[in-house]
Amino acid sequence: MSFLGFSLVYGMRINLSVALVDMVSNKTVHRHNTTVHMKEFDWDTTKQGVILGSFFMGYMITQIPGGWIAGYAGGTRTFGIGLLFTSIFTLFTAPAARLDFLALIAIRIMEGIAEGFSYPAMHAIWSVWAPSLEKSKLTTISMSGAYFGTVIGLPLAGELTKRLSWSSVFYFYGVIGIVWYIVWFAIIYDQPCNHPTITPKELEYLRKTTPLGGGSVSPKSPPWKSILASPPFWAILVAHFCENWGFYTFLTTLPTYFSRVIGMDIEKTGFLSALPYLCLSITCQLGGQLADYWRSRNTFTTTTVRKLFNTIACFGQAIFLIITAQMKSKAAAVACVTIAVGFSGFGKSGYLVNHLDLSPKYASLLLGMTNFCASIPGIVSPILVGYLTTEEKPEQWTMVFYISSALYILGGAVYFFFASGEKQPWADGYECTKF
Incomplete structure (x- = not known):
């Protein structure tokens, strides 16, 4: 269910990237026996x-509060309610766009506010269930x-968009x-000790093996000074920021790049833009399996595993984006972008x-703090x-690739050392508490 939830979260986040291509394209309109081309x-x-970045203006607002709320009130209800309101706001996206430019920005900001709870909430869930x-x-996996x-x-x-209309995208995701x-x-619970069908053996296993012993965090004030003085925390923050710069750059602008620069139609744009994320979803799960396999067998320490995977991701992406900037072939450019984004997993x-x-106790809050800063690229990058x-020329995109590559290298280096x-x-x- 959390896997499907994140699928919907990102579906609602990126659907405007594709719809926008059609919204601003020239269309043939017949008026009074006259053919007119207009947008x-x-x-x-x-x-x-600005439209693509407006989502992240709202998304930033609820990162830190979302981390605290999820840790205190429970990750499952926080995640669920956040996705519910994101869906409701998504239903109003098309009417807002037709009403006014600022109305569309406002509704996307509200979507971002609702969706900002998702990632911190998931860390709160796994702090008691994993x-x-x-x-x-x-x-x-999640x-x-x-x-x-x-x-x-x-x-x-x-x-x-092609078969119905660009507005159908938002109604579809809102309802789903x-x-x-x-x-x-109906079926998900905050804590193992509250689940109606969990067996005593399963509960005891989770008490012994989960970071919080199958319980919930206490609502004590976080050690803010210690967190902010922690080099490992800052290493995560810098890596998260730099990683998200490249990720959000392509998440929001790949459809435009493939449509206007590569020269694909709206249908092929959607499929081409999806290829890098198919690669990413595979490497993401592969990395998670390998990381825990090596940790469980004491092949590498947890610190070594974290640094190894982050280094592979950052430098792999940087190298292939630099190569992309030099590509003259459209097919080669698509292949290099796909491989680069795939390394992100x-x-x-x-x-x-x-x-x-x-x-484990403050994981949701820590993620809220780093994701707050890592949301800035979502606003600035588009x-x-x-x-x-x-002018939407290939040479203008060279600087886009170079900026992302430089930040990947910076994030990889800082994380490796700290x-x-x-x-x-x-x-x-x-402490374990009943709700």
């Missing part, structure tokens, strides 16, 4: 960048749903999201799981891409 929405690339030597595997949702969502949005919430609310077993290593690619997979001195304290 439904006459937005330039800068305005399009055995210590299975947290990489379970976390990456969160790989986001990339699966992108794989399905991009071509699906293209098909819906509400249905998902009803099922989630290994990083999820590095920096993205690392919060659970440093402090606007910058729109500014750099005003990261840790060990539980920190300020991380202790938990």
Whole structure:
């Protein structure tokens, strides 16, 4: 269910990226026996960048509060309610766009606010449900749903746009999201000790093997000073920021790149844009399986595993984006972008799981803090891409690839020197409570 939830979360996040291509394209309209070519929405690339980035303006707001709420009130209800409201706001996206440019921005900001609870909430869930030597595997399986949702969502949005209309994309996801919430609310529980069908043997196993012993975090005030003075925490934050710069750059602008630069139609744009995320979803789960396999057999320490996967991800992406910038062949450019984004999946077993290593108790809050900063690229990157690619020429995209590559290298280097997979001195304290 969490896998499907993240699939919907990302489907609702990226559907505008595909729909927007059709919304601003020239269309043939017949009026009074005259053929007219016109755009439904006459937005330039800068305005399009603002629209795509507006989601993250709201997304940032609920990262830190979402981490605290999820840790205190429970991850499952926080995750579910956040997705429910995201679905409701998605239903209003098309009417808002037709009403006004600012109305569309406002509804996307509200979507971002609702969706901002998702990632911190999932860390709160796994802090009480995932055995210590299975947290990489379970976390990456769950969160790989986001990339699966992108794989399905991009071509699906293209098909819906081509066969029905761009607005059908938003109505489809809004309805499916509400249905998902009803099922989630009915069958998912916050804590193992509250689940009606868990056996005493299963509960005892979780008490012995989960970071919080199958219980929930206590509502004590977090050790803010210790967290902010922790080099391993800052290593995660920098890696998360740099990773998300490249990730959000391509998540929001790949359909535009493939349509305007590569020259594909709206249907093929959706399928081509999905290829990198198919690769990413595979490497994400592969990385999680390998990470916990090596940790369980003491092949490598947790610290070594986290650094290894993050280094592979960051430098692999940087290398292939630099190669992409030199490609003249459209097929080669598509292949290199696909491989580059695919390397990102290994990083999820590095920096993205690392919060659970440093402090199971405050993992949701830590993720909220790093994801708050890592959401800034979601706002800045689409606007910058729109500014750099005003003429939509291949050479203008070279700078886009170079900027992302430089940040990948920075994030990989900082994480390599300062990261840790060990539980920190300020991380202790938990209790099991009934809700």
